[in-house]
Amino acid sequence: MTNRGNLLDERLAESIAVVSAIKNDLPLLVRIANHIAHCLENGGTLYFCGNGGSAADAQHIAAEFVGRFLRERRPLAAIALPCNSALITALGNDYSHDEIFSRQVEALTRDADCVIGISTSGTSRNILRALEAARSLGASTIGFTGLAGDPLAALSDLCFRSHSTSTPKIQEAHIVAWHLVCELVDEFIGRSDDPRP
Numbered sequence: 001m002t003n004r005g006n007l008l009d010e011r012l013a014e015s016i017a018v019v020s021a022i023k024n025d026l027p028l029l030v031r032i033a034n035h036i037a038h039c040l041e042n043g044g045t046l047y048f049c050g051n052g053g054s055a056a057d058a059q060h061i062a063a064e065f066v067g068r069f070l071r072e073r074r075p076l077a078a079i080a081l082p083c084n085s086a087l088i089t090a091l092g093n094d095y096s097h098d099e100i101f102s103r104q105v106e107a108l109t110r111d112a113d114c115v116i117g118i119s120t121s122g123t124s125r126n127i128l129r130a131l132e133a134a135r136s137l138g139a140s141t142i143g144f145t146g147l148a149g150d151p152l153a154a155l156s157d158l159c160f161r162s163h164s165t166s167t168p169k170i171q172e173a174h175i176v177a178w179h180l181v182c183e184l185v186d187e188f189i190g191r192s193d194d195p196r197p
Contacts, residue, residue, distance in 0.1 A: 014164075014166070014169055015169060015172050017163075018162060018163055018164045018169045018170075018172065018173045019172065019173055019176050021162075021163035021173075022163075022173060022176060022177055022180070024163075025160060025161075025177070026180075028158065028160060029160065029177055029180050029181055029184070030184060031158055032142060032158050032160065032181055033180075033181045033184035033185050033188065034184075034188065035114070035140065035142070035157070035158060036114065036142075036181065036185050037184075037185050037188035037189055039112065039113065039114045039140065040065075040076050040077060040185075040189065041189070042112055043112055044077070044112035044113045044114060045077040045078065045079060045108075045109075045112075045113045045114075046062070046065060046076075046077065046078040046079070046113070046114050046116060047078075047079050047081055047104075047105060047108065047109060047113060047114070047115045047116065047130075047134075048061060048062050048078065048079070048080045048081060048116045048118065049080075049081040049082060049101040049115070049116070049117055049118070049126070049127055049130050050082065050117070050118035050119065050127065051082075051119070051124055051126065051127070053120075053167075053171050054118040054119060054120060054144075054171070054174075055080075055082035057118050057144075057171070057174060057175060057178070058080040058081065058082055058116075058118055059080040059082065059083060060175070060178075061078070061080075061178050061182065062078040062079060062080040063080075064178075064179075064182045065077075065078035065182070065185070066078050068186070069179075069182040069183055069185075069186045070182075070183055070186055071186050071190055073186060073189050073190050074189070076185070076189065079108070081100075081101050081104050081105075081130070082101075087100075087104070088100050091103050091104075097125075097126055098125040098126050098129050099126070099129065100126050101126050101127065101129065101130035102126070102129035102130045102132065102133040104130075105130050105133040105134050105137070105139075106133050106137070109133070109134055109137050109139045110137065110138075110139065111137060111138030111139055112139075113134075113139045113140075114134075114139060114140045114141065114142060115130055115131060115133075115134035115139055115140075115141050115142075116141070116142045116143075116144070117130055117131050117141070117142070117143050117144070117152055117155075117156070118143075118144045118145075118174065119143070119144075119145050119149065119152050120145065120146050120149075120162075120167045120170040120171060120174075121145070121146065121148070121149065121167075122143070122145035122146060122148065122149020122150060122151050122152035122153060123149070123151050123152070124152075127152060128151055128152060128155060131143070131152070131155040131156065132155060135155065140157050141155060141156045141157050141158075142156055142157065142158050142159070142160075143155065143156030143158070143159035143160070144159070144160050144162075144174050144177070144178070145159065145160070145161055145162070145170070146161060146162050146164055146165055146166075146167075146170040147161055147162065147163060147164055147165050147170075148165055149161055160174075160177055162174060162177075
């Protein structure tokens with residue numbers, strides 16, 4: 001095998017190990033799914049925030065809730081805060097990049113809602129500020145981060161940590177974990193939507 005082939009084989013083995021380690025977190029993912037379902041069933045909205053690849057994950061997962069994941073059910077209230085480029089650039093310009101999510105949280109969030117911060121490092125200031133704002137308003141908070149994501153974890157009522165310190169591997173584990181959560185939420189919400197006795 002070529003050196004490049006060896007590199008890819010190593011990276012694939014790393015990915016498999018990090019994703020396989022999610023088995024240890026399945027009880028946590030059930031708790032996260034239960035919390036999200038409870039929030040939605042009580043009229044709350046999910047607000048997702050992240051930077052870069054995590055911003056894309058925020059949009060991806062919000063879409064799974066508003067649309068559907070694997071089964072038909074009512075649309076669920078979820079908003080990705082990185083999406084409004086005019087708002088993001090205005091807040092970054094007029095205040096600072098640290099405020100681009102917290103200002104939105106302050107404007108939109110109430111105590112029935114849940115603010116979800118996705119940060120591979122767990123140290124992104126704008127994500128931390130968003131969760132701080134959510135907590136000050138009485139909203140619940142969920143974090144998705146990496147192995148060393150202590151600042152974000154401390155501000156999260158529930159926090160999933162990928163078993164890696166490598167940004168790409170953390171992101172790979174995040175999307176697998178989120179898909180598991182989405183399927184569970186579909187199950188929980190689907191049961192409450194089912195008109196059969």
